[in-house]
Amino acid sequence: NAGVTQTPKFRVLKTGQSMTLLCAQDMNHEYMYWYRQDPGMGLRLIHYSVGEGTTAKGEVPDGYNVSRLKKQNFLLGLESAAPSQTSVYFCASTSDPRGVYEQYFGPGTRLTVT
Amino acid sequence: RKEVEQDPGPFNVPEGATVAFNCTYSNSASQSFFWYRQDCRKEPKLLMSVYSSGNEDGRFTAQLNRASQYISLLIRDSKLSDSATYLCVVNIPLSSNTGKLIFGQGTTLQVKP
Numbered sequence: 001n002a003g004v005t006q007t008p009k010f011r012v013l014k015t016g017q018s019m020t021l022l023c024a025q026d027m028n029h030e031y032m033y034w035y036r037q038d039p040g041m042g043l044r045l046i047h048y049s050v051g052e053g054t055t056a057k058g059e060v061p062d063g064y065n066v067s068r069l070k071k072q073n074f075l076l077g078l079e080s081a082a083p084s085q086t087s088v089y090f091c092a093s094t095s096d097p098r099g100v101y102e103q104y105f106g107p108g109t110r111l112t113v114t
Numbered sequence: 115r116k117e118v119e120q121d122p123g124p125f126n127v128p129e130g131a132t133v134a135f136n137c138t139y140s141n142s143a144s145q146s147f148f149w150y151r152q153d154c155r156k157e158p159k160l161l162m163s164v165y166s167s168g169n170e171d172g173r174f175t176a177q178l179n180r181a182s183q184y185i186s187l188l189i190r191d192s193k194l195s196d197s198a199t200y201l202c203v204v205n206i207p208l209s210s211n212t213g214k215l216i217f218g219q220g221t222t223l224q225v226k227p
Binding site for chain 1: 118122145146148155156157158159160201205206207211212213214215216217218219220
């Protein structure tokens with residue numbers, strides 16, 4: 001099993017450009033999450049999904065959109081990138097929605113917006 | 115006040131030392147507690163869950179004090195390979211069957227020869 005994979009691993013965008021980050025998991029998990037990690041801030045939840053076709057906002061959703069068209073995939077979109085979105089983005093998945101069991105993370109996407 | 119607070123360190127210790135990390139959380143409704151380990155430029159991975167009675171996994175011991183809303187991680191006989199950032203993670207219930215994880219900013223440990 002590959003677990004959780006993310007593409008791309010690195011990306012540099014200019015302000016105003018758009019891009020989509022792809023997360024895929026092969027563990028048949030119902031619940032998936034997008035986080036961003038910034039120095040001194042810890043991981044912050046952007047959006048999450050409790051199943052195919054459903055998404056919800058997390059703590060810092062502004063400037064991002066998500067879609068979960070297939071159970072195994074969770075996409076994070078930036079419609080008009082801003083320098084404040086320079087960060088490391090992690091996707092995670094779990095079999096439990098209550099936060100009781102482990103979340104499995106992908107390797108991350110390092111995004112720089114200039 | 116941050117929902118989960120940790121001393122960011124860094125903690126610089128020699129091999130073989132014992133080191134302890136502390137964490138406090140603000141939401142008394144939290145039910146589940148974890149320590150995750152994150153190596154430099156890698157993803158977080160679960161190190162261990164933290165149970166009310168305290169629990170041990172080899173050289174690692176985790177303790178929980180619900181009254182003080184305090185979590186600790188003790189590492190004995192530190193190895194070079196223990197060098198990493200340790201994230202304190204707490205769940206917050208959103209409903210009867212959903213919750214979210216809140217991550218501390220992490221405590222960095224550097225074990226030196």
